[in-house]
Amino acid sequence: MISIEHLLIYVIFLLYLASMVFYWAARQTPAWMRYASWLAMFGLLCNFLALAYHVAYSHRLPLTNGYEFMMSFVFITVLSHLLYEKRSRHAAAGAAVMLINVLLMVSIMVLMPQQIGQAGPLMPALKSPWLISHVLTAIAAYSAFALVSGLALVKLQANNPADDHDIYRITSLGFVMLTLSIVLGAIWAEQVWGSYWTWDPKETWALITWIIYAIYLHLHRQRGWRGNKARILLIAGFVLVLFTFFGVNYLLPGLHSYA
Amino acid sequence: MRFYNYISSMNAGLILLGLIGIASAIGSSLWPEMFFKTVYFRLLLLLFFVNMALCTFNSIKKLVAGKKRILHNKRQMLRSICLIMLHSGIVLIIVGASLNSWWGHSVQLSILQGDTVEINRIIPVNTPFQVKLLDFSIPFNEDGSPAQYYSTLQVASSGQNELQQTISVNHPLTFAGVKFYQNSYGYLLNAGAEDGETSKDLLVQDGDWISFESTRRTVKVFKYIPHFDPSLGMQTKSLEPKNPRVIYTVYEGEHMLGVGTAPFKERIKIDEQTYITFAQVRPYSILTVKTDPGMPLTAAGGILLMLGISIVLLMPRKKPNRSQSDKEDIAS
Numbered sequence: 098m099i100s101i102e103h104l105l106i107y108v109i110f111l112l113y114l115a116s117m118v119f120y121w122a123a124r125q126t127p128a129w130m131r132y133a134s135w136l137a138m139f140g141l142l143c144n145f146l147a148l149a150y151h152v153a154y155s156h157r158l159p160l161t162n163g164y165e166f167m168m169s170f171v172f173i174t175v176l177s178h179l180l181y182e183k184r185s186r187h188a189a190a191g192a193a194v195m196l197i198n199v200l201l202m203v204s205i206m207v208l209m210p211q212q213i214g215q216a217g218p219l220m221p222a223l224k225s226p227w228l229i230s231h232v233l234t235a236i237a238a239y240s241a242f243a244l245v246s247g248l249a250l251v252k253l254q255a256n257n258p259a260d261d262h263d264i265y266r267i268t269s270l271g272f273v274m275l276t277l278s279i280v281l282g283a284i285w286a287e288q289v290w291g292s293y294w295t296w297d298p299k300e301t302w303a304l305i306t307w308i309i310y311a312i313y314l315h316l317h318r319q320r321g322w323r324g325n326k327a328r329i330l331l332i333a334g335f336v337l338v339l340f341t342f343f344g345v346n347y348l349l350p351g352l353h354s355y356a
Numbered sequence: 357m358r359f360y361n362y363i364s365s366m367n368a369g370l371i372l373l374g375l376i377g378i379a380s381a382i383g384s385s386l387w388p389e390m391f392f393k394t395v396y397f398r399l400l401l402l403l404f405f406v407n408m409a410l411c412t413f414n415s416i417k418k419l420v421a422g423k424k425r426i427l428h429n430k431r432q433m434l435r436s437i438c439l440i441m442l443h444s445g446i447v448l449i450i451v452g453a454s455l456n457s458w459w460g461h462s463v464q465l466s467i468l469q470g471d472t473v474e475i476n477r478i479i480p481v482n483t484p485f486q487v488k489l490l491d492f493s494i495p496f497n498e499d500g501s502p503a504q505y506y507s508t509l510q511v512a513s514s515g516q517n518e519l520q521q522t523i524s525v526n527h528p529l530t531f532a533g534v535k536f537y538q539n540s541y542g543y544l545l546n547a548g549a550e551d552g553e554t555s556k557d558l559l560v561q562d563g564d565w566i567s568f569e570s571t572r573r574t575v576k577v578f579k580y581i582p583h584f585d586p587s588l589g590m591q592t593k594s595l596e597p598k599n600p601r602v603i604y605t606v607y608e609g610e611h612m613l614g615v616g617t618a619p620f621k622e623r624i625k626i627d628e629q630t631y632i633t634f635a636q637v638r639p640y641s642i643l644t645v646k647t648d649p650g651m652p653l654t655a656a657g658g659i660l661l662m663l664g665i666s667i668v669l670l671m672p673r674k675k676p677n678r679s680q681s682d683k684e685d686i687a688s
Contacts, residue, residue, distance in 0.1 A: 276666075277666070302381075
């Protein structure tokens with residue numbers, strides 16, 4: 098029999114998919130934007146219910162394995178998008194951001210179905226107060242970069258260099274969160290493994306991602322980098338974010354293999 | 357002077373960062389075990405360190421030189437100070453990590469309950485002291501996986517007990533600049549060997565061979581299985597010792613005679629007048645013992661980096677035009 102959590106996952110996927118289609122269609126028929134936003138909000142509500150249900154039976158925050166991380170990541174990304182849409186009254190990036198979320202939901206269903214509805218005991222290394230701060234800042238960073246890559250993708254077509262202020266601000270926030278996540282993770286690693294940096298694949302690729310965004314921020318601020326070349330760099334940055342999660346977890350196993 | 361200007365410039369810093377990124381991506385994918393220890397990679401890090409140190413020095417010089425002007429613009433001064441903080445944070449992290457790689461030590465220590473270790477014999481320390489493992493325990497979850505590993509350590513120096521503390525994963529002990537981390541655990545087996553008229557007590561582990569005087573036959577201790585389930589073969593059902601067995605093989609010369617699974621305290625006949633009895637399992641604790649003289653610098657660097665980046669990038673600012681933003685920056 099299908100579990101409540103499985104059912105919610107399918108519903109979330111369908112709502113985000115429908116929202117993406119409506120955002121896309123709204124490019125021709127702006128009146129459909131409202132429906133796209135409502136569908137995203139319903140999806141977000143179901144996403145919240147799935148997380149709350151998981152927390153209720155696991156008795157811990159959903160931050161400890163790939164499935165929990167992904168669900169929280171998608172939730173924060175959609176929430177950030179809706180908040181940005183409301184604040185900026187600019188929803189053109191909706192289709193691109195929802196496409197990212199739909200693909201992340203597909204990755205949950207295809208790559209980690211065995212983790213849905215499961216909450217085994219934590220391994221001793223994960224029983225640490227540093228877990229929450231390290232993973233929450235990573236999720237905040239990844240979500241900011243997902244939103245930025247959606248905005249960059251849409252603005253890539255517009256090619257208007259004067260329109261990058263929001264992109265810069267959101268990237269800055271993501272970069273701060275990524276820095277905090279890396280440093281807090283290093284503090285935790287020192288406590289648990291006796292070494293704050295081991296060039297483990299996850300650490301290395303997080304550093305590579307950090308470098309890409311550091312280069313963008315320097316070039317934007319100091320050299321006035323705007324327009325499509327900056328946006329391509331940001332999209333490349335998000336591809337690295339995805340590789341840091343999927344590529345490292347599935348292709349380059351290391352100390353973070355449980356993540 | 358031109359070289360100094362270039363090596364301390366933001367352009368050089370960004371190129372070096374990019375090279376470090378590309379090298380890390382290639383190294384992590386192709387040679388993850390050794391690439392980051394190579395001279396080439398370390399040279400890149402050294403050049404980046406020089407760039408960051410000079411860049412920080414120049415920023416401090418500019419801040420001091422333009423102090424009166426900047427004092428009128430508190431916002432710009434705060435930004436300049438935070439940029440210096442974050443760049444000097446990176447410098448401190450690299451210095452701390454270098455001190456650790458030159459003078460730091462880290463060793464794995466396997467220790468049985470009741471054993472004492474002279475720490476100065478395994479790692480250089482200023483004040484010699486001893487560590488005794490008073491107790492080692494592993495509570496288990498319902499599914500048989502380890503919930504935690506606890507080692508109760510007693511630290512003594514010059515015959516005096518200084519400290520007693522239970523460490524576990526995520527909760528290390530620090531004494532006299534030496535840190536003890538709960539790393540892992542292993543098993544030894546108490547076994548009794550009856551060999552004709554004589555008998556002896558043995559402490560063996562997986563892979564050990566037991567030989568006898570009165571027969572050519574030998575026994576290989578193949579594997580200890582804490583929770584034996586015949587349907588799983590040589591795989592343990594869980595790590596909890598609910599149904600412990602020892603898998604052993606008996607050889608005569610090169611020729612294997614058979615394989616057996618022995619419960620504890622069962623007398624196993626190997627040959628006429630030759631028997632083996634596995635008595636009990638003795639789990640031992642594996643600790644990481646570490647000194648890191650660079651840690652205070654690295655920690656200070658991490659704090660400066662987090663604070664500097666957070667304030668610089670999250671500080672509210674007006675929507676700038678290009679020329680304003682260029683004028684605003686003092687560092688780099």
